[in-house]
Amino acid sequence: MKEIVGVRFKSVGKIYYFSPGNIKANVGDRAIVETVRGIECGEVVIANREIPDEMINSPLKPIIRLADENDLRTVEKNKQREKEAFKICEEKIAARKLSMNLVDVECTFDNNKLLFYFTAENRVDFRELVKDLASVFRTRIELRQIGVRDEAKILGGLGICGREFCCKGYMGDFQPVSIKMAKEQGLSLNPTKISGTCGRLMCCLKNEQNVYEELLKITPKMGAVVVTPDGDKGKVEDVNLITGKLRVKTEKSEVPVTLDRSEVKLLKDVEIRVNKDELKALKKLEDK
Numbered sequence: 001m002k003e004i005v006g007v008r009f010k011s012v013g014k015i016y017y018f019s020p021g022n023i024k025a026n027v028g029d030r031a032i033v034e035t036v037r038g039i040e041c042g043e044v045v046i047a048n049r050e051i052p053d054e055m056i057n058s059p060l061k062p063i064i065r066l067a068d069e070n071d072l073r074t075v076e077k078n079k080q081r082e083k084e085a086f087k088i089c090e091e092k093i094a095a096r097k098l099s100m101n102l103v104d105v106e107c108t109f110d111n112n113k114l115l116f117y118f119t120a121e122n123r124v125d126f127r128e129l130v131k132d133l134a135s136v137f138r139t140r141i142e143l144r145q146i147g148v149r150d151e152a153k154i155l156g157g158l159g160i161c162g163r164e165f166c167c168k169g170y171m172g173d174f175q176p177v178s179i180k181m182a183k184e185q186g187l188s189l190n191p192t193k194i195s196g197t198c199g200r201l202m203c204c205l206k207n208e209q210n211v212y213e214e215l216l217k218i219t220p221k222m223g224a225v226v227v228t229p230d231g232d233k234g235k236v237e238d239v240n241l242i243t244g245k246l247r248v249k250t251e252k253s254e255v256p257v258t259l260d261r262s263e264v265k266l267l268k269d270v271e272i273r274v275n276k277d278e279l280k281a282l283k284k285l286e287d288k
Contacts, residue, residue: 002053005063006046007031012153014172019060020048030067030075032109039110041067041075071109078107081114085137089116092132100124103146104154113140119151149174152198159196159204166203177201179274179282185212186241189278191285201285215241219261221272226264228257233267 004017005025018033025031029044067075082105090102100120107114114137118124126143133141146154149167156168167174182194182205196202220226224236226248234250234257244261 001050002056002060003048003050004046004056004060005031005044005048007033007042007063008045009035009040009042012168012170012172015045016042017051017056017060019062021062023063023066024048025063025066030072032064032067032071034061034064037115038108038112039064041071041109074109078109078111081111082107085114085116085133088136089129089133092129096129096132098124098126098129100126100145103151111139113142116141116143117146117150117154118143119148120145148198149200152196157197159202161204165197166207171203175203175206177203177206178286179279180272181205181209181212183274183278184216184272185209186239189282191282195285199285212241215244216272219244220246220264220266221270223270224266225268226266228259229263 003020005020005023006015007018008015016033016035018031023031025044025047027044027047030041031044032039032041034040085107086102086105089105093100093102099122100118102116102118104117105114106117114133116133124145130141130143152165153167153171153174157165159165163169177200179189179201182189182201185205185208187194187205194201194205219239219241220236222236222239225233226236226246227233228248228250232250232252234248236246237249237256238247240246246259246261246264247256248259248264249256
């Protein structure tokens with residue numbers, strides 16, 4: 001077992017473990033730590049706790065200190081510097097007529113590095129832009145091209161459900177979402193129906209997938225052959241997984257009957273598959 005403290009650097013982001021040493025940290029404290037990017041100030045979200053060694057992937061870096069008033073003032077100054085850097089970078093991008101969209105700027109706590117995050121349709125040669133920015137800020141400059149999912153997480157917004165984006169509201173890391181999930185959940189494979197504001201598959205498909213997988217185990221799928229309570233053999237033409245209602249067309253009637261999944265006996269089920277044409281047409285929605 002090793003004692004750790006969990007620190008997060010963004011309001012909704014990945015939690016990183018650090019060694020507390022002799023420091024007693026409480027949830028909500030600000031801590032000064034060393035990261036691969038340099039010295040950073042993060043929020044303690046997990047107080048001193050012991051966890052198994054196998055949960056730690058690499059040697060833990062120590063917490064340098066808990067942030068004091070001077071450190072917090074430095075953080076506020078850095079935020080102002082980020083705003084100024086954002087404005088200047090946009091001006092430089094426009095002056096050089098680069099096809100890129102600046103999304104965010106981050107300044108490390110020790111002012112040793114400025115990171116600029118941007119999106120672009122294609123690769124961008126930003127070497128001259130880096131020189132321009134370095135001459136202005138006199139510090140290390142790093143430009144990172146991010147995907148549309150990351151852009152949505154940084155900027156935030158409201159989804160079609162009327163709530164804050166899942167990625168912005170609570171998701172630390174993105175989870176893989178697939179076209180098959182949408183099909184298993186009985187959704188129309190219309191890009192406008194299953195994609196979020198970022199233009200990629202909605203994250204909530206992953207959130208609900210476990211429930212649908214359990215329901216699929218006990219519910220005949222569309223195209224399955226079943227026996228009705230009257231003993232008639234029929235084919236399932238429509239399924240509502242949530243309510244458990246099936247529309248079954250029997251051999252004796254042209255009009256489908258509505259039955260509950262508990263009322264039918266399954267003779268032959270089918271497998272839900274995404275055909276090649278569907279996958280080809282919608283593959284871009286799975287991209288990051």
